[in-house]
Amino acid sequence: MRRAESVTFGGSGLNRAAARRGDAAWQVEALAGGRVLPMWRGKPLCDGTEALAWVTAESPVLERTGARVFLGLDGEEAVFAADVSSWEPGAEAEAAEAGFFDPSVQRHPALAGEKGFRELRGVMATLTPREAELAATARALLEWHRTHGFCAACGARSEVVQAGWQRHCPTCNAQHFPRTDPVVIMLITRGNSVLMGRSPGWPEGMYSLLAGFIEPGETIEAAVRREVMEEAGVRVGAVRYLASQPWPFPASLMLGCAGEAQTDAIVLDPVELEDALWITREEMVSVMAGTHPWLKPPRRGAIAQFLMANWLADSLD
Template sequence: MKHAETVTFGGSGLNRAAELRGDTADQLATDINSRTIVLWRGKPLIAGTDHDRLALLPMNHILFADLPPPQVPPIFLGLSDEGHPVFARDVSAWAPEGLDTKSLQQFFDPSEQHHPALPNDHLFLELRGVMTRLSARDAELAATARAIFGWHKSHRFCAACGAESRMAMSGWQRNCPSCQTPHFPRTDPVVIMLVTRGNKVLMGRSPGWPEGMYSLLAGFVEPGETLEAAVRREVVEEAGIKVGAVSYLASQPWPFPSSLMFGCKGEALTDEITVDPNELEDALWVSREEMLQVFAGQHKKLKPARKGAIAHFLLRNWLADRMD
């Protein structure tokens, strides 16, 4: 495996067993060996005193018995290394007592939810907060489930005729009962750029981000556009910097809500920054020496990129001269 594939949510070798989706997976949902991970409003159920593993529950666990409508069918994620079916269940219809709705609307939700039918160490936690503690397999399962459930939530209605569509193929398809159009999960391609000029890297800050949060510039790839063209366009639009040579570094599924981040390296041809205030609040060049201070938590202005995000991965490997 290339070093680039060790990014959080990177490939863990999960056997997604797509050939089992549909009737076969529906039958497997009743298998005594089948297990399910659980999400509540996008937050996975995490087990352990260190909050370092996904909880795997039996398909008939009491947690699912008294859920109010709407009840969402399970999604088949694949097979474990032992060959047992693994599913995902959504329990967002459950209403915890004393729910702090303001926390759910924050950029990072620090709140914890505990269902009374579960052990005390089983909590629904923000995936961004636990993603680096999870094994590669658990991280891939959680990211996949979060993205798929998010797609179902935002694509309930047929884009062809407007009728409400229905989940099919164990969660990997939606079919329109009115015009028979099938719909499939979408992933939005996004470029995130390690733009360098000599000893410096370009960093930017979006409006509304927490104080001190800066990251690599990023943007969606437009229809009819290559990754290289997207890198050059986004950087010149957001910061006024022209980029020459572009190369691919690594990719990361990013389920917030459903992106595939393409990490690229770009060589800047110019220095002067002209920020587009509609895109960025600020942008600046940061030297290697300064970035070492940032990672050590000693920079007076910038805070380290969040561990687990591809920006942190790319910057850390840039500092280590390991971009393979």
Template sequence: MKHAETVTFGGSALDRAAEIRLDTDAVSAGAARPEARAVLFWRGKPLIRTERPAELARLPMDHPVLSAASGERILLGREDGALRFAFDLSDWAPEDLDEAMLGGFLDPSEQRHPLLPETMAFLELRRIMTWLGPRDAELAATGKALFGWHETHRFCSKCGSPSDMSQAGWQRRCPACAGTHFPRTDPVVIMLITRGNSVLMGRSPGWPEGMYSLLAGFVEPGETLEAAVRREVFEETGVEVGRVSYLASQPWPFPASLMFGCAGEATSGEITIDPVEIEDALWVSREEMMAIFAGEHPVVKPARKGAIAHFLLENWLADRLD
């Protein structure tokens, strides 16, 4: 697709400053510059300036709130020649915290730190991803994915000893066996499967009532993207797929996936769902999809805005998949 990188979390051309990750002196010197800025996260939620248009908050490196952050910082990259760092504030506990609101399909809660103005809050990234511009979205997705990886990889997978953050947050190193470990990204195929004038849609258990999206699944070891598309579609719906082509990709930090958007041509039409995998599947015509996007369909609601499924369906409707 000619405009593939206009998908949410893609296309900002962030300078990731990878060449200085091993140079601790250069990183420290960059952090000491007055133009350097900090991006804060609390339990994976980025700090946002909530005044519209909303934007990712960037704080001076000497802001008092950073004293409550963990001692580990991650180098995200450069903007206008100045370094940007991610800090984690997850040890802070808001007085009015409602744990039940966290971690659901959509978290509407907002957390405000007493050392920050009321116009700044920690917001769930899935909720606000379409509010942000490309650069803010890429910084937020990168920081969230990296902190999530560090949280679940604190021990060496070779010997089991505690490991340390290194390379400005882009590696973990084991002091016991010298093993090195790098951030993990899981490849996932998400499929625009068509048959004539219709596209194949499915829904997972636990989704909001009426919500359907494109089928998706993890790529297995030793498998091509094309093979993964055919396997996943057949496993979930019994529909056989012939020709497969690549369309676009999207980083998806929930927690650490890279979505490969693919188009596939169905060679069969009968649906037999696997209830372990999905709750329902159906063929939706272009005319029905237009009604769904307009909010006029009596049953089906559109895929989540900002997700690559919505992006691919929107471009399919507009005949812009080239």
């Protein structure tokens, strides 16, 4: 697919400077002259809704910093991310909301203007490609550190090394690396229609392409066929890869594929799907335009929206 890397969180050409991760002296110097993206409980610091907000290493926002990671070089400037989740907003601050999407904004008293911690899903489509890649990398890495503080081999507490790209166990000497979970997401078509489904608990009217984790020992193509059969009872024939998207919620790599359905009868697995249906190309035009009477358009920035838009434009090749 020629436009594959134009998907949100796609390749922006970031220089991750892996050779510098083990150079402690360089890291200290780079941090002093670089910029830092604070992350609060998975939310990046943003300047309004269209840009990330950066601070220096001396910023009071970083006074109670957890894991700190080196993201790479943006041009000649070193960029970092820091976990400030231990900061507690005051009683007057907006409370973070549980659920599918958190629209609340938390504002640190040391920052002025529109700066605040915002849900990445809400700003991802307005960020530049470079900022989107940096935010996705920061969120995935910091979430990995938050949930992997102990050695999986012996249970001892591990240490952050390699500028945040590795954890080392001082007890058994095991090395641990950030994980990425491969997930297939599939544009399954039959004739002029595409297969859509919704998971239990999703907002009313929200449907998307079917998706699922790849299992050990499984190819991408086999995972597409298995997931569609398991969730919707539809048999899939030919499968082809289209595009990928890092999806840091918490740390997946979405592998976008197209598949040709050989059957159209839907048999739901109610544990996985609340509903599934075939949507014609004509109906999808109104869905994407936000004029469909009950189906909501897919979230901008998600690979599902990217694949469906290219299907409508006949630009999947």
